[in-house]
Amino acid sequence: MDGRRVIQAYLDGRMTAKERRRFEARLATDARLAADLEATRRTVALLQALPPTVPPAGLTARIMAQVRTKPAPLRRASWREAVWAVLQPARLVPLAAVSVALVVLIGGRQPAGDLGPQRRTRPLSQADEKFVSECLADYNLAAADRYKSGTRYEHAGEPRGDAASIY
Amino acid sequence: MSSDGTSTSFTGVPGPPFWPPAPSDLELVERVTSGDVDAYQTLVERYQYRVYNHAARMLGSTDDAADVTQEVFVKTYTTLNQYRGQASFQTWLYRVTANLCVDRHRRRQRLPHVTRSLDAPLETEAGEVEAEVPDWGADPARVALSGELQAKVHAALAALSDKLRAVIVMYDLDGLSYEEIAGALGIPLGTVKSRLFHARAQLRTLLAPYVSAALET
Helix, strand or coil: HHHHHHHHHCCCCCHHHHHHHHHHHHHHHCHHHHHHHHHHHHHHHHHHCCCCCCCCCCCCHHHHHHHHHCCCCCCCCCCCHHHHHHHHHHHHHHHHHHHHHHHHHHHHHHHCCCCCCCHHHHHHHHHHHHHHHHHHHHHHHHHHHHHCCCCCCCCCCCCCCCCCHHC | CCCEEEEEECCCCCCECCCCCCCHHHHHHHHHCCCCCCCHHHHHHHHHHHHHHHHHHHCHHHHHHEEEEEHHHHHHCCCHHHCCCCCCHHHHHHHHHHHHHHHHHHHHHCCCCCCCCCCEEEEEECCCCCCCCCCCCCCHCCCCCCCHHHHHHHHHHHCCCHHHHHHHHHHHHCCCCCHHHHHHHHCCCHHHHHHHHHHHHHHHHHHHHHHCCCHHH
């Protein structure tokens, strides 16, 4: 750090106590550094000796008169704030209660064992039932063969696991 | 709070009994952005002196400073809903002020103006007078400036570039910290230090006749 930058650090209180002591010790023996410090200090003092200026009377009123002609800068909530507002416990509890009530109401109307509207509107024909039974029987035989031969489900598309678990 | 019900500030001056604490800047901003325009007046009263003084130092004209101060507060008001409190309100205000001062200064530079050497003798009704030297007492910080010297210091300040002047005015006159200046001007801390260094060095050269006179004697 050159001399003038050290002076700036010293004047602005940006030195550690140890640096400050070393700098002040050097000042006592270095006349040029001391003169530099004094000149910088006086430059700042000249600047700070400028008297403050006082705002003209009525400036606040002028500003406020103009401000009142502008649209109010109303704050728009960010998406995070909006989500958080919805997730407040005070709102969440009634929302959950309504959801539970709806589930119970709708679930209560559904006959037990019913698999849904598609099954109700289009029941399986006898031919379909037979086809499904044959497929299942074929699958079971193939699986049983693999089980007897000691092979496992290792080819692609089938879950890996013990063949016995399918029975 | 003392036993008689009056509050005592840290300065030791007793305050009115049970005086409510002044609302913070952030509280006032929240009130304004909720529709309370009157709360903005408190912010204007709180900061207009600083904004006006900064603008006066930056522009060297009290008329321009008043215009810029008005512009700053109106602009700040219209964009207040964008303020999220990341920086202090004062820093935000300084940023707007600095930008508007630079705009105003550029507009003004397009107009013809008369420049004058800082070392030239002053012309008065009584004829030419030599430049006055400040009376440096035992404590340089307590120097008093005559009207002529004030004009010289103003002229020296005006001779700096906008970037250097903004930093030295904020630091040495407005009392902002390096960090606050960095936030207000949107520049790194190192740049603040560097600009302050160069601003002081240039000012010292410009004001050399007044600064070094006493040192040489």
